[in-house]
């Protein structure tokens with residue numbers, strides 16, 4: 001065994017090193033299957049969808065992206081900066097749509113990260129039920145990769161490269177050997193970020209195809225987030241002080257990376273260059289325009305992605321007095337504490353599942369009729 005430190009408090013999340021396949025063949029292990037994930041495993045049939053089947057989503061639906069903005073320009077803070085106010089109306093449309101391309105590319109890379117991460121969970125989790133859940137998630141992330149790749153292809157041809165910050169973070173989580181890093185980093189934070197982002201696009205995007213795609217992805221992501229929540233419920237209350245500190249610090253560092261860098265102008269330098277702008281100039285203008293007060297104001301909106309993350313961590317018990325002040329710079333912690341447990345986007349996901357049940361039911365009937373003939 002290597003010198004990695006697994007912090008697991010519940011048998012369902014017991015883990016070994018990813019190169020320890022011998023441990024998987026232990027004959028005692030197969031009958032020690034936890035039932036903790038049975039509900040979310042069998043629910044996968046209800047929210048099945050296929051990005052290659054037009055009954056679910058049609059990627060040939062067109063959009064006049066030369067003249068229309070794909071997303072709400074409110075999501076593009078640069079437009080309010082002096083350098084961008086000078087752009088022609090047509091260039092503004094192009095900039096908003098290139099920003100949408102950058103965001104969709106980041107989501108696509110994130111989906112690839114989620115696919116590889118869930119597959120990696122199969123290599124380290126010992127519980128056969130947890131493995132079955134992780135394998136199911138890997139299959140769902142694979143359809144997200146297909147779906148977002150098809151969307152990007154339909155609107156822009158090709159995705160943009162992954163920003164350095166996100167690329168490093170994803171690689172760190174995929175390659176991590178510790179279960180807590182994978183679950184806190186991916187299942188709670190990145191999945192939470194995905195739910196918040198998809199909810200925002202569902203509510204505000206101007207391209208109906210994007211609205212549809214986000215809802216379909218959310219029907220799956222809501223369950224991925226639940227897997228992280230089950231881990232937290234079974235793990236956090238049993239941690240020693242020292243173990244809790246390790247997990248709390250990891251969560252805070254991932255949050256900080258996401259908050260400060262995902263929206264940092266340096267990450268988008270490729271796009272600015274395309275408009276003849278230098279990222280350092282954009283950064284200077286941004287620093288002037290966006291204050292901590294603005295960030296805090298923006299987080300009052302329930303769908304604000306970072307607010308979703310803080311709520312997730314708070315409800316999971318991963319924020320204590322040690323890091324509370326750090327998060328309180330951006331979010332009213334008292335207000336969050338008193339909110340119910342519902343996750344942003346849960347309603348949108350539920351409506352999406354109702355739609356999928358209808359399509360899946362019609363498909364089943366069609367098959368039964370064909371078989372009867």
Ligand SMILES: [Fe+2]
Nearest residue numbers: 111114141144
């Ligand atoms: Fe996904």
Ligand SMILES: [Fe+2]
Nearest residue numbers: 114191221224
């Ligand atoms: Fe996911």
